[in-house]
Structure formats: structure tokens, C-alpha cells
Amino acid sequence: MLETTLCFPLRDSDSNVGRDVLLIEKRRGLGEGWYNGPGGKCEPGETPPECAIRETREEVGLEVTALEKAGELTFLLDGDTHSVCHVFRTRSFTGEPTASDEAHPEWIAIEDVPYDRMWDDDHLWLPGVLEGRTVVGEFRFEGGEPLDEAEFVAHDLEWDVSV
Numbered sequence: 159m160l161e162t163t164l165c166f167p168l169r170d171s172d173s174n175v176g177r178d179v180l181l182i183e184k185r186r187g188l189g190e191g192w193y194n195g196p197g198g199k200c201e202p203g204e205t206p207p208e209c210a211i212r213e214t215r216e217e218v219g220l221e222v223t224a225l226e227k228a229g230e231l232t233f234l235l236d237g238d239t240h241s242v243c244h245v246f247r248t249r250s251f252t253g254e255p256t257a258s259d260e261a262h263p264e265w266i267a268i269e270d271v272p273y274d275r276m277w278d279d280d281h282l283w284l285p286g287v288l289e290g291r292t293v294v295g296e297f298r299f300e301g302g303e304p305l306d307e308a309e310f311v312a313h314d315l316e317w318d319v320s321v
């Protein structure tokens with residue numbers, strides 16, 4: 159089974175009113191051109207937190223620590239499990255976000271997250287994750303590979319459960 163991760167670093171906003179989340183505009187691969195958190199596929203022998211830390215470092219040069227598990231999302235394509243994504247958030251990091259070949263990072267106020275430029279399912283679970291909730295979700299896509307060209311057709315969500 160393909161395991162992937164997403165990491166959402168959070169900070170108090172510059173104006174000290176509300177919070178910002180670090181998103182990336184993905185420059186290549188699955189979800190190219192869309193906003194998402196830093197993340198990617200787990201390598202053999204790597205735990206999901208190790209993967210989220212590595213991918214965040216590789217994509218935007220930020221060293222994240224004290225990851226908090228916020229969700230577990232299963233993506234199905236034409237009835238089969240395509241991937242399971244482990245979602246983390248953290249308020250602990252060092253460094254400054256820097257663009258890479260894979261990703262252009264941007265701090266965005268959580269009320270301004272551009273859901274119209276993200277995966278179709280993100281608006282269903284990301285607001286709760288950014289509020290501090292936990293979620294387990296299943297998202298069904300149809301239409302064949304690649305996943306980011308398939309149609310999002312149905313979902314189930316469970317909130318505030320152990321992840």
C-alpha cells in the first residue's frame with residue numbers, strides 16, 4: 159500500500175490576529191499547480207512522521223519538529239485503495255521557507271486558504287485540521303490514473319477520533 163504524508167506548519171500571523179498555515183504551490187508530480195501542505199511518499203523503512211519531516215525539509219527547507227498527528231485519509235481510485243495519507247500539523251519549526259524545484263511555499267492566513275486551487279476534497283477536512291481537530295476520512299475517486307485527473311465522487315468522515 160502506498161503511504162504518503164502531508165504536513166501543515168502553523169504560526170501566529172504577523173498582525174497577531176489569527177494564524178497562518180504554510181502551504182506549497184506544487185510545481186511537479188501529483189497535484190501539480192495546486193496548493194497543498196508539504197509532503198509526499200514514504201520511503202521504504204521510513205515512518206510517516208520521518209517522511210513528513212524529510213519531505214518538508216526537501217520541499218521548502220523548513221525543519222519541523224513536535225509533529226501532531228491530525229488525520230488519516232484513505233484515497234480510493236475506482237474502488238481500490240490508491241494511497242493512505244498521514245496528516246500532521248506543527249507549531250514547531252526552524253528556518254525560513256524557501257522555494258525548491260518541487261514547491262513554492264507561502265504563509266497564508268487560515269481564513270484565506272485557497273480551496274478553489276486545491277484537491278476537491280481538501281475543503282471537507284482541512285478547515286477542521288487547522289482548527290486542531292482530528293479526522294479519519296475516506297475519499298472515492300473514479301476515472302482511472304492519474305488520481306489528480308480522476309473525479310472526486312464520494313466521502314466519509316469521522317471527526318475527533320484517535321489517529
Ligand SMILES: Nc1ncnc2c1[nH]c(=O)n2[C@H]1C[C@H](O)[C@@H](COP(=O)(O)OP(=O)(O)OP(=O)(O)O)O1
Nearest residue numbers: 162163164186187188189197198199233243277279
Ligand atoms: N485527494 C487528495 N487531497 C489532498 N492531498 C492529496 C490527495 N491525494 C494525494 O495524493 N494527496 C497528497 C498526498 C501527498 O502529500 C501528495 C502526493 O505526493 P506524491 O505522490 O509523493 O507526489 P509526488 O510529488 O509526485 O512524489 P514525491 O515527491 O514523493 O516524489 O499529495
